[in-house]
Amino acid sequence: MGFFDESICECCVCPMQRVLMQLRGETVSIDTTSDEGFEITVDDAKNFILFTSDEFNNEFFFPICNITAVEFPSTNQIDLSPSKTSFKGECSCCEDPANRLLNRLSKNTSFNFIYLDTNINGFIIDIGEGIVIIQDELDATILKAISICKLAKILPSTPVI
Incomplete structure (x- = not known):
């Protein structure tokens, strides 16, 4: 993911962005640091921002650093980045x-x-x-x-x- 691997965001924000990118077009439920079970459609995930819309096509934007979890159907295959050891x-x-x-x-x-x-x-x-x-x-x-x-x-x- 380019510069992600060398930033402070490499161990939580970048991997979550990677998951969200693979769920483009899907309706999922996200938990954030302030809300649980917010149902949205993933439009895009880039530059540490999740671009979404709801069932009424209202657009929302979430900083990915505030997303704690995303729930999705088990029919989706998600490719995770391999675990690695950080030294700082x-x-x-x-x-x-x-x-x-x-x-x-x-x-x-x-x-x-x-x-x-x-x-x-x-x-x-x-x-x-x-x-x-x-x-x-x-x-x-x-x-x-x-x-x-x-x-x-x-x-x-x-x-x-």
Whole structure:
């Protein structure tokens, strides 16, 4: 992604932009630092901005740094950037250790992923630089790409009875 790899944005904003670029034209639900479950259509993602529209063709713009997660249908294949180790800045003290931990967790076990006021029980589908993709435990047709930098807790999931 060019200069992304050498910026402070490389471990969370750039990977989320990469996910959003692959969802162009799709209707998805995004969680931001201030709102949850905002349904939009991804028009474009570039220059660290998500360009969107809603069902009424109202245009919205979101700074990608404020997007914590994006929920999308499991029919979409998302290609994540490979994980890498950073040697300075926020990536080395926040994203790198959480990424290593996620890579050690079993993909056959359900976990409760908590970020902001949101939590989702699910299975790890994929992990890349700055992003973990979770399959919802209750609805396998839903995937959620969560910014690893925004994760607050990862707990063993409590079985749903």
